[in-house]
Amino acid sequence: MGSGRFGWRNYFESTIDEVAVIIWPMLVALHQDVRVDALGATKGHQYFCPNCRAEVTLKQGRIVIHHFAHKPPTNCTWAKGETRAHLMAKVAIRDAFRTNGYQADYEVEVLSGGGDRRADVLITSPAGQRVAIEIQHTPILFDAIERRTKGYMAAHVPVAWIGILSPIMKSDAVTITGGLKIEKYAIRPWEKWAHAFCFKELWYVDPEDQTLWKGVFSDYLIEVQSSSWYNEYGEEQSAGGYSRVSKKWKTLTLSGPLPLGSAKIAIKSRKPWSSKVFSLPGGQFAHFIQSPNGTGV
Ligand SMILES: [Zn+2]
Numbered sequence: 250m251g252s253g254r255f256g257w258r259n260y261f262e263s264t265i266d267e268v269a270v271i272i273w274p275m276l277v278a279l280h281q282d283v284r285v286d287a288l289g290a291t292k293g294h295q296y297f298c299p300n301c302r303a304e305v306t307l308k309q310g311r312i313v314i315h316h317f318a319h320k321p322p323t324n325c326t327w328a329k330g331e332t333r334a335h336l337m338a339k340v341a342i343r344d345a346f347r348t349n350g351y352q353a354d355y356e357v358e359v360l361s362g363g364g365d366r367r368a369d370v371l372i373t374s375p376a377g378q379r380v381a382i383e384i385q386h387t388p389i390l391f392d393a394i395e396r397r398t399k400g401y402m403a404a405h406v407p408v409a410w411i412g413i414l415s416p417i418m419k420s421d422a423v424t425i426t427g428g429l430k431i432e433k434y435a436i437r438p439w440e441k442w443a444h445a446f447c448f449k450e451l452w453y454v455d456p457e458d459q460t461l462w463k464g465v466f467s468d469y470l471i472e473v474q475s476s477s478w479y480n481e482y483g484e485e486q487s488a489g490g491y492s493r494v495s496k497k498w499k500t501l502t503l504s505g506p507l508p509l510g511s512a513k514i515a516i517k518s519r520k521p522w523s524s525k526v527f528s529l530p531g532g533q534f535a536h537f538i539q540s541p542n543g544t545g546v
Pocket of ligand 1: 298299300301302303319325327
């Protein structure tokens with residue numbers, strides 16, 4: 250995708266170093282207590298962060314996507330942890346669902362017993378079913394993703410977790426029939442969790458070209474070299490010559506690409522499950538589906 254309406258390309262290609270220090274932009278702010286989208290906001294108005302209520306600045310440049318920014322210094326959690334790819338993914342997913350007849354908004358607060366959650370994208374189907382889409386990109390741990398998922402379940406809003414297919418992942422991948430394969434992938438805890446939670450699949454969005462990929466992790470085997478030697482009695486001894494399953498590495502097979510515009514969401518139920526390492530809550534969750542004629546919500 251080229252430098253389109255919002256200059257995605259330029260936005261995306263800014264350096265990672267800059268990403269680490271800037272205060273992250275938001276797409277939505279409040280004007281007179283009403284949610285306003287940065288794309289449709291008017292210069293000269295006062296805008297406030299929906300989270301910390303501090304005044305934010307509207308930025309409508311020609312190079313970067315229109316957004317709101319906190320004024321430094323800020324301690325607001327909404328000003329932290331966003332990446333450009335994450336921002337692009339939110340807009341792309343929202344637009345795709347809107348095009349398909351869903352009501353869709355990004356950065357929507359979903360109230361639940363487990364505390365407030367801000368959904369990256371909240372969609373409502375024509376039948377009235379709400380679903381949260383969380384585009385995960387920060388290295389959150391098992392307990393955090395479990396807690397957030399429970400929060401959505403308590404609010405009766407099934408959540409679909411989705412990752413971002415990064416340029417680094419793409420450069421590590423080889424092309425195979427029907428998609429891509431990353432032979433040796435350092436799986437992050439949230440990916441391990443979400444993959445297990447969604448019955449062994451985890452979808453990724455590539456915000457750069459607005460495509461979807463279905464990811465499946467499989468075991469990566471480490472070869473243990475065989476060696477042999479003679480002991481003090483002249484008997485031949487040997488060890489190794491087998492492979493073991495790596496805990497750190499997985500092989501990631503990505504089926505795709507599917508155009509984001511063909512995205513469908515389905516809802517499933519699962520029972521609670523736990524291992525020594527993490528727990529999966531029981532209840533309803535959402536997930537992307539491949540079939541354009543599938544049972545979307
Ligand atoms: Zn704030």
